[in-house]
Amino acid sequence: MAAGVRRYFDYPRWKVDYLTHISRRHRAVFVEVPKAGCTVVKRVMQHSEHAGAPFEPPTSVHDRAESPLGAPVRDGFDIDEVFGPDSEMFRFAFVRNPYSRALSCYLEKIVGEQWLRDLRLPRLGFAPDEQVSFAQFLERVADQPPAQMDIHWAPQSLLLSLGKVSYGFLGRFESFHADLSAVVERVGFEAPGHLLTERSAHTTDAGSKIAQYYDDHTVRLVRQLYGEDFARLGYGVDLRFA
Numbered sequence: 001m002a003a004g005v006r007r008y009f010d011y012p013r014w015k016v017d018y019l020t021h022i023s024r025r026h027r028a029v030f031v032e033v034p035k036a037g038c039t040v041v042k043r044v045m046q047h048s049e050h051a052g053a054p055f056e057p058p059t060s061v062h063d064r065a066e067s068p069l070g071a072p073v074r075d076g077f078d079i080d081e082v083f084g085p086d087s088e089m090f091r092f093a094f095v096r097n098p099y100s101r102a103l104s105c106y107l108e109k110i111v112g113e114q115w116l117r118d119l120r121l122p123r124l125g126f127a128p129d130e131q132v133s134f135a136q137f138l139e140r141v142a143d144q145p146p147a148q149m150d151i152h153w154a155p156q157s158l159l160l161s162l163g164k165v166s167y168g169f170l171g172r173f174e175s176f177h178a179d180l181s182a183v184v185e186r187v188g189f190e191a192p193g194h195l196l197t198e199r200s201a202h203t204t205d206a207g208s209k210i211a212q213y214y215d216d217h218t219v220r221l222v223r224q225l226y227g228e229d230f231a232r233l234g235y236g237v238d239l240r241f242a
Contacts, residue, residue, distance in 0.1 A: 004079035005072070009161045011147050013073045019151065019159060022070035022077065022089075025049050028187045029082055029091045030069075033159055034152045035104045036096040036173045041180065044196060045069055048189040083165050091165070092183055095156050096173035097235050098226035099242035103213055104206035105152045106137050120150060134213045138221040157228045170233070174207075210242050 005013045021030045023045055030045060032038035042061040049068040058066035064074075072082045081087050096104075109120050110132055118128045124140040126132055141149065146158050160167070169186070171179030180196055183189070219239055223230070230237050 008079070008083040008164050010158065015151065017071035017073050018064055020072050020082070021045060021067070022072065022075075022082065023049055023187070023189075024070055025051065026187045026189065027089050028189075029089050031091065031093045031160055031165070031167075033093060033095055033101075033156045035101045035108075036094045036156070037171075037176045037180070038094065040176075040196065041094065041183075042067070042069070044180070044184065044189055044191040047191040047195060051190060085166060090169075090187055091167045092169040092171065093160050093167055094171040094173060094176065094179070095160075095229075095233050097242050098156075098222055098229045099210060099214065099219075099239060100173075100206045101156075102138065102153060102222050102226070103134070103209060106134050106213075107206055107209070109150075109152055110137050123150065135215075135218050135221070138218055138225065142221055142225055155226055155229050157232045162232050207242070210239065214239055214242075 005016050009016050019032050021032065021042060022028070023030075026048070028045075030041055032041070039061055046058070046061060046068055061067070064071060070077060072079060082089060083091075109116050111117075114128070121128050121130060121132065124132075124137070126136075126140070141153055146155055149155075151159065157163075169179075169183060171183060177197060184191070184196070223237055229235065235241075
């Protein structure tokens with residue numbers, strides 16, 4: 001099983017399990033990119049998996065132990081059936097402009113609630129109570145090997161294993177509602193309409209704060225960190241389009 005996972009992903013199988021959500025009912029596979037609308041997608045999928053039957057949602061949609069959605073390794077799926085080129089499962093994901101995704105991660109995880117700072121600042125070599133600028137955050141991230149980065153700021157091309165795993169649909173955070181609605185219709189997910197539009201507690205409105213946080217230095221750092229994302233996902237490197 002581990003060897004099968006290594007054919008498709010360059011990171012540990014526990015992380016593959018955490019990021020991959022399988023709908024047995026709809027034969028659909030969602031590989032999440034944190035900070036790109038994954039909370040809403042998982043909420044819709046978890047609700048639909050019960051087909052209208054009584055369902056007590058997990059306290060957190062991110063709790064894999066409580067989710068009704070399958071995890072490939074933990075639940076013994078055929079890895080080639082889940083990720084292989086000949087699979088009949090519908091694989092999809094959502095991606096985001098690297099500029100706004102990096103800023104959203106910083107605003108939530110680095111300058112947000114203290115319990116989130118306690119978790120992540122020490123991993124970057126900062127004290128939990130330290131005031132860290134956006135530039136300092138990006139500089140420390142740039143020192144990390146991509147495979148060792150926290151999933152919230154790891155390159156999207158790495159998390160999705162682009163080049164090894166193909167997708168039936170890559171939605172964009174910038175057109176999230178329309179793209180998610182298209183997936184719901186294509187797959188047949190059943191969920192109340194408000195679940196598609198209800199804002200996540202993780203929302204930071206980073207897109208409206210780009211000019212406040214970016215300068216020549218931080219632009220260069222993001223281009224350096226996420227060059228493959230810009231190239232593979234078709235996002236322009238010009239900050240004016242972020």
